[in-house]
Amino acid sequence: MQRIIKNGQVVDESWHLLPKDTTLDGLSNCDDLIVPLALWVEHPSALKARDGGLGVWLDAGEEIEEIADQLDNFQVIALNFPAFTDGRHCSSAYLLRTRYGYKGEVRAIGDVLRDQLFALKRCGFDAFALREDKDPQDALKAFEEFSEVYQASSDQPQPLFRRRA
Amino acid sequence: MYVYDQYDQQIIEDRVQQFRDQTRRFLAGELSGEEFRPLRLQNGLYIQRFAPMLRIAVPYGLLSSRQVRMMAKIARDYDKGYAHISTRQNVQFNWPDLEDVPEILAELATVQMHAIQTSGNCIRNTTTDQFAGVAKDEIVDPRPWCEIIRQWSTFHPEFTHLPRKFKIAVNGAASDRAAIEVHDIGLEAVNNAAGELGFRVSVGGGLGRTPVVGSFINEFLPWQHLISYLDAILRVYNRYGRRDNKYKARIKILVKALTPEVFAERVNAEWAHLKDGPTTLTEAEVARVAAHFVDPAYQPLHNQDAALAQLDAEHPGFARWRQRNTFAHKQTGYVAVTLSLKPTGVAPGDVTDKQLDVIAELADRYSFGEVRNSHNQNIILADVEQTQLFSLWGELREHGFATPNVGLLTDIICCPGGDFCSLANAKSIPVAEAIQRRFDDLDYLFDIGDIELNISGCMNACGHHHVGHIGILGVDKKGQEFYQVSIGGNSGREASLAQILGPSFAQDDMPDVVDKIIKVYIEQRTDEESFLDTFRRIGVAPFKERVYAANH
Ligand code: HEM
Ligand code: SF4
Numbered sequence: 001m002q003r004i005i006k007n008g009q010v011v012d013e014s015w016h017l018l019p020k021d022t023t024l025d026g027l028s029n030c031d032d033l034i035v036p037l038a039l040w041v042e043h044p045s046a047l048k049a050r051d052g053g054l055g056v057w058l059d060a061g062e063e064i065e066e067i068a069d070q071l072d073n074f075q076v077i078a079l080n081f082p083a084f085t086d087g088r089h090c091s092s093a094y095l096l097r098t099r100y101g102y103k104g105e106v107r108a109i110g111d112v113l114r115d116q117l118f119a120l121k122r123c124g125f126d127a128f129a130l131r132e133d134k135d136p137q138d139a140l141k142a143f144e145e146f147s148e149v150y151q152a153s154s155d156q157p158q159p160l161f162r163r164r165a
Numbered sequence: 166m167y168v169y170d171q172y173d174q175q176i177i178e179d180r181v182q183q184f185r186d187q188t189r190r191f192l193a194g195e196l197s198g199e200e201f202r203p204l205r206l207q208n209g210l211y212i213q214r215f216a217p218m219l220r221i222a223v224p225y226g227l228l229s230s231r232q233v234r235m236m237a238k239i240a241r242d243y244d245k246g247y248a249h250i251s252t253r254q255n256v257q258f259n260w261p262d263l264e265d266v267p268e269i270l271a272e273l274a275t276v277q278m279h280a281i282q283t284s285g286n287c288i289r290n291t292t293t294d295q296f297a298g299v300a301k302d303e304i305v306d307p308r309p310w311c312e313i314i315r316q317w318s319t320f321h322p323e324f325t326h327l328p329r330k331f332k333i334a335v336n337g338a339a340s341d342r343a344a345i346e347v348h349d350i351g352l353e354a355v356n357n358a359a360g361e362l363g364f365r366v367s368v369g370g371g372l373g374r375t376p377v378v379g380s381f382i383n384e385f386l387p388w389q390h391l392i393s394y395l396d397a398i399l400r401v402y403n404r405y406g407r408r409d410n411k412y413k414a415r416i417k418i419l420v421k422a423l424t425p426e427v428f429a430e431r432v433n434a435e436w437a438h439l440k441d442g443p444t445t446l447t448e449a450e451v452a453r454v455a456a457h458f459v460d461p462a463y464q465p466l467h468n469q470d471a472a473l474a475q476l477d478a479e480h481p482g483f484a485r486w487r488q489r490n491t492f493a494h495k496q497t498g499y500v501a502v503t504l505s506l507k508p509t510g511v512a513p514g515d516v517t518d519k520q521l522d523v524i525a526e527l528a529d530r531y532s533f534g535e536v537r538n539s540h541n542q543n544i545i546l547a548d549v550e551q552t553q554l555f556s557l558w559g560e561l562r563e564h565g566f567a568t569p570n571v572g573l574l575t576d577i578i579c580c581p582g583g584d585f586c587s588l589a590n591a592k593s594i595p596v597a598e599a600i601q602r603r604f605d606d607l608d609y610l611f612d613i614g615d616i617e618l619n620i621s622g623c624m625n626a627c628g629h630h631h632v633g634h635i636g637i638l639g640v641d642k643k644g645q646e647f648y649q650v651s652i653g654g655n656s657g658r659e660a661s662l663a664q665i666l667g668p669s670f671a672q673d674d675m676p677d678v679v680d681k682i683i684k685v686y687i688e689q690r691t692d693e694e695s696f697l698d699t700f701r702r703i704g705v706a707p708f709k710e711r712v713y714a715a716n717h
Contacts, residue, residue, distance in 0.1 A: 063404075085203050085286065087326030091404050094323050099438060115187060115196075115204055122322035146179045148172050150316045152443050153323065159392070159443060160172060160316070161450040 003136050005117075005128040006105070008143060010136045013129070015055060015076060017109065028052060034078050034107075037062050048073060057109060064092045064100070071102045076127070081110035090123045097124035097154035114139035118146060124154035166227045166535060167312045167457040169277045176319065177279045184208055185267035192264065207325070209255075209283030210266060218585070219258045219266060220283040221273065225293040225311040225335075226254030226538040230525040233536060235276045237521035243269055248521065250506060250514040252578055252629055253332070254292050254538040255283055259585055281319055286327045286414075288318035288399070292334045294342040295539035298458060299547045301495045302339035305354035305362060309455040310391065311335050313446065317392050324399050328406035329414035331399070332371070344540065344656035346370045346379045347632055349416045350398060355385065363387045368398060368428065369420030370660070372626035377417040378660045380425035382432065388451070390436075392444045397436035401428070461533040461548055466498025469551040476555050483558055485607065486569040491554070492545075500551050502532075504544045504566035505576065509601035511565075512594045513579040514542030523564045531557050540629075541578055543571065573610045574618055574683070575601045578629055582622030582639060583646070589622035591639025591646035596620055596675050603676035613683055616696045619654075632656035634696050635682060636663040637675070648675055652682060652708055653700045664705050666712055681711045 002013040015032045022039055024046055032053035040047060040056045047054055055076030056067060064077075071077070077096060079089035089108070096102040107127035108120050117128060117139055130136050152159040169177075184204075191201040209220035221236075228236075236256055240248045243265050249257040261269060273279055282289055291314045293307045294300065314333060318324075324331075336343040337354040345351025351367035363385045370379025386394050398416075407413045420428045477484035492501040504524065507513050516524070524544060528536045531553055532546035539545060544566075549557060561567040570576045577600065580586065582593030597620055604610055619633030623640075630636030632654040640647050647669040654663030670678050683696075685708050690699045700708075 060408075084200075085326045086408060087324065088404055088408070090323045090326070091400050113200060115200075116326075119320070119322035119325050145183045146176065146320070148175050148179075149322075150176070150319055151321050157443050161313075161447065161453075162443060164170070164172060164450075164453075 002129065002132070004107075005130065005136050005139065007126055008140065010140065015053070017057065017078065017129075020059070032075075034076055037066065041066070044070070044073070055105075055107075058089070058092065060086050060088050064096055068100045071096075071100060071104070074104055076105040076107055077102065078107040078109045078129075079125075081108060081112055081116075084111040084113050084116050090120065093120070093124035094154050098157075114142045117142035122149065122153045122155045166229060166308075167224070167454065173316075174274075174277070177274045177277070177281070180279060180281060180320075181267065181270045181274050184270055188263065188267050203285055203326070205266075206285035207282055207287055208266075208270075208285075209280035210263070211284060212587075216260045217263050217266070219261050219269065219280060220251065221256045221258070221278060221280050222283045222290045223255050223278075223538055224315050225291055225297070225308060226295055226540075227308070228536050228538065229276075230528040230534040230536070232276045232278055233521055233525040233528065235272060235278065237518040237525070239269055239272065240518035240521065246519075247515050247517045249512070249581070250516065250538045250542045250544065252514075252540050252542060252580070252627060253290060254295070254540055255290055256538070257581075259581070284330070286329050286331075287325050288321065288327075288331045288333065291315055291318070292332070292343060292348075292540060294336055294338055295537045295541075295545050296342060296492055296501055296547065297337065297537075298460075299492075299494050299496070299499075299501050300338050300342075301493050303337055303495065304339065304356065305337035306455075306458055307335040307337035307343070307352075307354055308458045309451060310337075310352070310354065310364075310388075312454050312457070313391070313451070314395070317395065317444075321399075324403055327399070327403055328408045329411065329416075331402070331416065333395075341656075341658040341660075344629075344632065344660065346658075346660035347372055347376070347629075347656055348379065350395070351379050352391075357385055361387065364391060366394070366398075369417040369425065371415050371417045372629060372631050373415065374412055374624045374626075375415075375417065376626065376631040376662050377421070378662065379417075380420060382425055382429035389446050390440060392446060393439040393442060394432070394436055396439055396444060397432045400435055401431045405431075460496070461535075463496050463499065463548070464550070466496075466550060466552070468497050469554075473551065473554065480555075482562075482569070483555060485611065486558055486561075486567055487554070488611075489569045489573060490567070490571045494548070496548075498551055500549050500554060502546045502549050502554070502557065502561075503539070503571045504546065504561060505568040505570055506543050506566070507570060507576050507601075508565055508568045509575065509605065510598060512581075512584075513577050513597055516544070520564060520566070523560075524566075527557070527560060541571075541576060543576070569607065570610065572615050572617075574604050574613055574616050574679075575610060576617075577601070578617070578619040578633070580621050580627035582620070582628075586622060586627075588625060589639060590624075590641040591622050591648065592672070593620040593622040593628060593637075593639060596637060596639075596648065596672060599672075599676050600679050603680060613687070614695060617654075617656075618679070629656065630654075631662045632660065633663060634700070635679065640669050642669065646672055648672065650678055650682075650712070652705065653697070655697060666705065666709050668713075678712055682708055685711050 367379035621628035651663035
């Protein structure tokens with residue numbers, strides 16, 4: 001079982017992340033599922049009618065505006081990083097939290113590595129499924145790397161210049 | 166200049182620890198080369214031909230003498246005794262060992278310096294006019310705004326992995342010495358009719374493979390909204406800039422694809438959400454930062470025109486130097502002095518550790534303990550008393566800084582090229598040197614007058630060849646080093662890109678080619694016409710004819 005970071009702690013993963021080409025056929029009714037955006041767009045009512053938890057995941061080129069008015073349906077929104085150097089979803093997470101008021105879990109998936117975690121958390125991610133070969137326990141250290149930051153972001157709405165003593 | 170408070174200091178000290186640990190993990194094999202690469206790049210560390218190259222940030226080119234001494238120390242302790250001033254006002258070291266870099270950063274932090282975001286796909290060091298704060302034609306001092314941008318851009322969590330690197334330049338003077346129109350964002354500080362301060366905003370300029378002059382998308386952005394507007398531009402770019410092809414990933418490609426008008430609409434739509442939010446700048450913050458850039462304690466002095474003219478008459482060398490290497494100051498009795506780092510035979514922009522120590526000392530004695538790096542790869546003492554000019558000249562000569570060639574043909578902007586850079590198609594430093602040797606007659610150089618010759622070793626354009634009055638680009642022709650020549654570029658106001666003359670030339674031919682171009686100018690110019698003016702009047706054809714005629 002994969003272990004992921006949630007709210008600063010390493011926990012056992014209970015959600016199933018379904019691949020991009022998933023169809024409704026044989027979809028479990030009770031498991032907690034994170035479905036690809038395309039499946040949600042095609043079958044929202046079928047997915048809503050299930051008993052298990054529902055999450056959705058977006059690839060790097062997919063825009064959160066697509067689901068911005070449907071956020072209540074998701075306990076988890078997972079944002080995929082095909083490469084850790086692809087920063088598009090940093091903006092998505094920020095917008096989910098600050099503009100669209102999403103309160104559920106925002107999870108980073110894909111090429112997620114320790115050295116990005118500090119910034120990702122600032123943007124609004126609260127869960128991190130690290131790349132399989134990486135140790136999430138070790139990665140927790142990332143959150144302590146900086147004790148002060150200049151900018152406003154979703155973790156800190158006031159920029160440093162409004163907080164300077 | 167800006168002095169860190171406990172917050173600024175804490176952030177760079179945390180950074181030193183972070184990078185120390187990243188380097189340790191890389192050396193221990195916990196981080197792969199591929200994983201470490203973007204981390205080290207965001208810290209200015211390239212792996213080059215012989216060794217890593219470390220680029221240190223010099224925010225908007227400003228250095229205290231204490232910081233200059235630290236550069237000297239690093240050159241001595243970790244390098245081969247020299248440093249290089251870059252075309253983005255930074256300092257580069259060509260020979261440090263990777264293992265030493267964390268220690269170098271720790272030393273830098275003791276003098277409020279760092280290497281944060283000096284390369285990589287992030288917001289880079291903000292650059293400005295090397296004469297900021299002292300130029301007569303200045304309308305607004307750009308330095309406080311540069312510092313505000315520095316703080317906003319340092320570790321901006323949302324913009325650490327942009328499609329490509331991102332450069333911002335700020336100008337506050339009538340002339341544009343910061344080349345803002347060839348930056349990803351160019352900001353020109355202006356006052357509106359009501360006397361309020363704001364910025365004209367250009368986006369999508371840049372050199373590299375696809376040189377573009379930027380488009381102004383906002384004619385007056387009130388200062389309060391600077392940060393929220395920058396956030397909006399960067400967010401649009403971060404989300405929609407191309408990531409499939411690194412040669413099409415700069416913001417200029419997005420602006421072109423959308424058109425500047427549509428790009429501006431997107432920015433405005435995004436900005437509408439941010440405007441008047443918490444990132445709106447406050448008077449208190451601007452005042453806090455601006456307080457670091459007030460005038461130094463100038464003495465009430467008189468201009469020394471007569472006395473200096475007298476010295477000119479007695480010392481023609483001084484007269485020449487004064488004509489080229491000094492710059493009029495807003496404060497009576499003062500003058501700004503450019504130390505030429507372009508004597509023949511030295512790679513443009515190189516300084517030794519000993520020279521750096523000397524510069525620090527001269528800064529302490531002559532110029533309130535501060536210097537500036539210019540994008541032309543020279544160093545400036547900005548606040549020299551005119552009565553001291555003659556004695557300063559004597560000292561500069563002793564240390565090799567008094568070559569009277571600032572703005573002349575031999576004041577070449579040149580990238581490291583094939584001697585150091587692994588991306589190079591061709592060497593650039595030897596070409597610069599061969600041209601300097603050919604044009605060794607000062608009278609002739611003075612007669613030619615203001616001209617910019619820029620050399621890049623490949624199309625990445627680190628040497629700004631597209632905006633040189635004469636631009637030279639190293640190209641690879643079947644494994645051989647050749648040089649393409651273009652003319653008519655200009656990085657100042659009304660920036661323009663140079664036009665390519667035609668087929669490229671062998672290295673040995675380059676001094677002749679430049680010579681022919683210059684001869685056409687000399688023959689065709691009217692009185693008082695600069696090279697660029699003549700080019701604009703007569704066009705590229707006469708130059709082309711001359712240069713290729715002799716080839717056959
Ligand atoms: C030796 C190591 C160097 C390497 C590997 C390197 C690499 C590059 C690359 C790949 C680009 C193009 C990026 C793009 O257009 O997206 C670039 C641009 C640039 N480099 Fe360098 N560079 C080096 C040294 C320097 C030095 C020493 C300077 C200053 C003298 C410099 C100044 C610049 C500038 C000003 C640009 C901007 C051109 C633009 O606006 O697009 N670089 N460099
Ligand atoms: S222009 Fe090319 S050769 Fe010159 S430093 Fe840049 S990348 Fe290297």
